Every structure is written in C-alpha cells, then in structure tokens.
Amino acid sequence: xxxxxxxxxxxxxxxxxxxxxxxxxxxxxxxxxxxxxxxxxxxxxxxxxxxxxxxxxxxxxxxxxxxxxxxxxxxxxxxxxxxxxxxxxxxxxxxxxxxxxxxxxxxxxxxxxxxx
Amino acid sequence: xxxxxxxxxxxxxxxxxxxxxxxxxxxxxxxxxxxxxxxxxxxxxxxxxxxxxxxxxxxxxxxxxxxxxxxxxxxxxxxxxxxxxxxxxxxxxxxxxxxxxxxxxxxxxxxx
Numbered sequence: 001x002x003x004x005x006x007x008x009x010x011x012x013x014x015x016x017x018x019x020x021x022x023x024x025x026x027x028x029x030x031x032x033x034x035x036x037x038x039x040x041x042x043x044x045x046x047x048x049x050x051x052x053x054x055x056x057x058x059x060x061x062x063x064x065x066x067x068x069x070x071x072x073x074x075x076x077x078x079x080x081x082x083x084x085x086x087x088x089x090x091x092x093x094x095x096x097x098x099x100x101x102x103x104x105x106x107x108x109x110x111x112x113x114x115x116x
Numbered sequence: 117x118x119x120x121x122x123x124x125x126x127x128x129x130x131x132x133x134x135x136x137x138x139x140x141x142x143x144x145x146x147x148x149x150x151x152x153x154x155x156x157x158x159x160x161x162x163x164x165x166x167x168x169x170x171x172x173x174x175x176x177x178x179x180x181x182x183x184x185x186x187x188x189x190x191x192x193x194x195x196x197x198x199x200x201x202x203x204x205x206x207x208x209x210x211x212x213x214x215x216x217x218x219x220x221x222x223x224x225x226x227x228x
Contacts, residue, residue, distance in 0.1 A: 004158070035216070045159075045206060045219035091158050102147060102210065103174060104217060106158025 002027045004094050006107035013082045014115050020067075021077045021110045023092030031097030034068065034075045035104070040088040048090070051075065053097070079112075087114045118142050120220035122207050128226045129197040137192040137223050139207030147210045148190040149217065152176065152203040159206060165190055166212065197227045 003026045013019035025034070036048040051059045051068050058066050063080045079086055089111050093104040120141045129135055141148065146167045151159035161174030165184040179201055181193045190209075194201060204224050208217040 037219075043204065043222045043224075045208075045222075047216060047218070050216055093158070102212065102217075103149065103161045103164060104151075104159070106160075108156065108158050 002029075002032075002094050002096070002105050004092050004105050004107040006092055006110050008110045009108070010111045010113070012113040012115060013079070015084060016081055018078060018080045019082055019112065021079075021090050021092075021112065023075045023077070023107060025073050025075065025092070025094050027073070027094065027096075029096055029098070033095045033097060034066075035093040035095065036064070036066070036075075036077045037091045037093060037106075038086075038088045039091065039109070040085075045091075049077065082114050084114050084116060087112055120207055120209055120218055122205075122220035122223050124223060125221065126224050128228060129194075130228060131197060131199065133197050134193070134195050135197070135225075137194070137205055137207075137225075139190045139192065139220060140188050141190075141207075141209040141218075141220075142188065143209060143218065144187065145209035145211055145218075146187065147212050147217075148184065149208040149210075150174075150180070150182065150190070150192045151206045151208065153206060153222075154203050162192065162205075194225075199227050201225065202227045 032053045034051045038046045067076045089109045092107040123138045149164045150162040153159045163182040165171045207220040210217040
C-alpha cells in the first residue's frame with residue numbers, strides 16, 4: 001500500500017519570503033500522480049498543484065512550484081513571495097495511475113503560518 | 117459554477133440515530149468519492165462510485181452506506197451513529213483518468 005509522509009507538522013514564514021514544505025511517499029508503482037491541496041480555516045480543500053510522475057519537468061502554478069525527485073520519492077512544495085492568504089493546512093496526496101478507484105492517499109498535513 | 121455541494125454544513129447526532137449526508141456535483145463527473153477527516157489527520161476514503169449504479173468500498177466503510185442513482189448525486193448514509201463517526205466528511209468528484217478531484221465544502225458531524 002502507498003504511504004505519504006509529511007515530516008513537518010508546522011511551519012512558519014514571514015510575509016514576502018519563501019518557504020518549502022516537504023513530502024515523501026512510498027510506492028512500487030511507476031505510473032502515479034502527486035498533488036498538493038490547501039485547506040484554509042474555511043475547511044474547503046483547494047487544489048494547489050499537480051504533478052504527473054511521467055513528466056520530468058517540475059509543475060509550476062504562479063507562486064507555487066514543486067521539486068519532484070522521482071528516484072528519491074520526494075515531492076516538496078515551494079511557496080514564493082508568501083502572502084497572508086497562504087496561511088492554511090497543506091496536504092500532500094498520492095494517486096495511482098492505474099487501478100479502479102483512483103483514490104487519493106493523504107499525508108497528515110503541514111500547518112503553515114504566515115507572519116506579517 | 118456550483119461545483120460540488122454538500123448539505124448540511126454542520127450536524128449533531130445522538131448515538132444510535134441515522135442520517136444522510138447529501139452530495140451533488142454539476143460537472144458531469146463520472147467518479148465520486150466520500151472521505152472523512154479526523155482531527156490532525158489527512159482524509160481517508162469511505163466509499164466511491166465510478167458511475168450511476170456502481171459503488172464500492174474504500175478504506176473505512178464500516179458504519180456507512182451509499183447509493184448512486186444519478187450521475188449528479190452521491191448520498192452517504194450513517195446508520196446507528198457512534199461517537200467514532202465524529203469527523204468532517206468531504207465529498208469529491210473527478211473524471212476517470214483525469215486525476216484531479218474537486219472537493220465540496222465538507223460537513224462537520226458530531227455524535228454525542
């Protein structure tokens with residue numbers, strides 16, 4: 001079974017600075033997808049970024065980018081120019097590329113605080 | 117665009133009561149999912165559906181039932197509520213193979 005580990009329960013960053021959230025995963029599959037979801041206090045799960053395992057290029061979405069190291073099974077999220085609105089719980093998630101249910105396996109999350 | 121909607125937002129149940137959590141999506145997605153999120157944890161899959169009339173169990177199905185009579189709706193039923201079912205429940209949907217799941221706003225359920 002796949003597992004996702006987020007080793008940083010909490011992180012903090014100063015407004016306008018850069019922060020990196022860590023995620024490692026364990027799988028024997030070669031075809032899979034990785035995601036970062038943001039959960040603000042409103043509780044809504046919001047997709048931040050997605051990475052296909054077959055793509056060597058790291059995904060980028062505006063101020064959010066990932067460092068995907070397939071051999072090391074590492075998938076970190078970098079937030080540049082941090083804003084107060086970035087404060088939230090961030091979840092790393094894994095999804096198999098095959099199978100029948102496409103379920104997401106989540107890590108336990110990292111709580112990000114942004115200090116003004 | 118409504119996306120994925122869930123009702124109710126909050127609910128308190130007594131032990132042994134039953135209830136149905138409603139989920140509707142307007143994106144014509146064929147896959148739908150129910151997850152639960154316990155405090156300090158990520159989400160865990162309860163049930164999923166790959167299309168109308170087809171459902172299957174996820175990681176933590178005990179104490180729940182689902183049905184999928186239409187593409188849009190995927191209700192989750194709790195029978196004989198127990199304190200262990202106190203959690204936040206999320207419904208999600210996706211196209212098969214597209215990978216990205218879109219989530220509803222969640223239902224916070226407390227069983228006392």
